[in-house]
Amino acid sequence: MTAGQQTITIRSTTPTVTDWSTTYFGPFWKTSPAPHTSVGHGPLVTALDGDHRAPATIAHAHHAVFAREPIGYTRHPDHTVTAHTLTSPVIAFHYTPDNQHLQISSQEGPQATAARPGRPTPLATAATRFAREMMRARLIKDGWVLLHASAAVLPGGQTVLALGDSGAGKTTTALTLAAAGAALLANDCCFARPNPTGSLDLLPWPAAATVGLGLLHALHLADSARRHLKAGEPPHPTQDQRVTAALTTGRTGAVRSASGRELKAHIWPEQLTRWFGLPLATTSAPARVNDDRSTHVTADVFVTSSKERYPDLFGVTDGHHTGTPRARDEVLQILNRLPRRAVDLTYDQAANRRLLTTLTPALASVQAAEQ
Structure with a gap:
């Protein structure tokens, strides 16, 4: 590979x-x-x-x-x-x-x-x-760093990065854009590296997507998941059985653990296309650098050991499990030069879609042409 x-x-x-x-x-x-x-x-x-x-x-x-x-x-x-x-x-x-x-x-x-x-x-x-x-x-x-971010590639090649902690809405943003016509590059983490033009090259980090039942229903993806499960396809091995039961029976409400944590569906990368028909992207680079500093990106965007489910048992990264200090500094500088927006998303996916397409002109023009 x-x-x-x-x-x-x-x-x-x-x-x-x-x-x-x-x-x-x-x-x-x-x-x-x-x-x-x-x-x-x-x-x-x-x-x-x-x-x-x-x-x-x-x-x-x-x-x-x-x-x-x-x-x-x-x-x-x-x-x-x-x-x-x-x-x-x-x-x-x-x-x-x-x-x-x-x-x-x-x-x-x-x-x-x-x-x-x-x-x-x-x-x-x-x-x-x-x-x-x-x-x-x-x-x-080779100079790449791993970001805690989702990414969707817009028509024309520009890319939207959604940065934030777990539960901030990264997956919601990326899947909403993908359902609106963008190509999904990453649902939770992606690699980034500065290129000679002063922008960032991006690569996906293949991993299962964790998606709440409410989002699956709002994006009209739950029916497809139910059909595949009822046809005998096995769920992801780490998916809670209560989530599988809810998907199979068509339950729309959130499933929560005894502690109140929301239990989500686990979707393999290949199921994003085979089950849901979402287009995927294999690489991208934002189109330009801009000095608009509406929000400031900090080092919290990098995947750290506290967020890491895959410790470096064999020492293959020489202690730099998420990227070298130099690469991290360069990526952080570029992220803070790119155009940025802070958004608050709701459970109203139609409103989310209108907001995100408005903020992404390339996608908005495609939507207008389809209408």
Whole structure:
């Protein structure tokens, strides 16, 4: 797979791994078959499944939670790293930094695929997640930083970035613009890098979208989700069963946990197009720099360890998990030179759509032409 001119090769003894990687990354990053005689350029992820001996599990000195999965790991004097999940089925990892090779192994066997029709096996999920982390490391070393932002590309190439903390409305903004004719680049996080023209290049960060039931209904997307679920398609594995039940039965109200937190639908990247027909973008750059400083962007926009569900277990980013200090400073300066607006969105999606299209002339002109 290739993103921002960086390439990572994924190899496996089972097609369920490489097929899922293509499905997951394909909507946003370029994926293509790799020749069997070469590992390609850049890091290599090898996923082994079936009739082999998985590395023995040991008592590791360090523990972390990676995407809600408890993992034990050890960094050895030769800089290699071994790790394994602390739940069943056990998935083992061995990372060799000298050749940037991560081997992931499991003894799921063919029965795992049969038991999870339409869903990735744990081995496929692990390979995808860690391959994405290795791509993150490559992009960061190439000057990219990871923003906590959604992005939608307007007709003509201009891009709207929605910045803010969790729950501020980033996903609402991006999906509302996409439903109005823009191309969705990112629903929660995206990469940014200064370019020689003084603007920013952007790349998507493939990840599942978390969307409230109210927003799905307001954007007229819930009916499509219900049809696919009732046809037998499995929900995202981290989606709460109460959300799945509400989608299947057509419930429109918010679903909340015992603590009052809203539980949202989890949508894989490929489902954004296959289920909802939303156009996706693979790269973009804002068109111009402007000195209008209506709002000031701070370093809070960068993804930090406190927001991070994917800790750097293998040390592949040399301590710069979200970007180098220089790259972060340059991106922050450019963000504060771009035109910015602070908006308050409501539960009235028609009003949200009118406001956002008014603030984006390229999209407003398309809407007027369609009418």
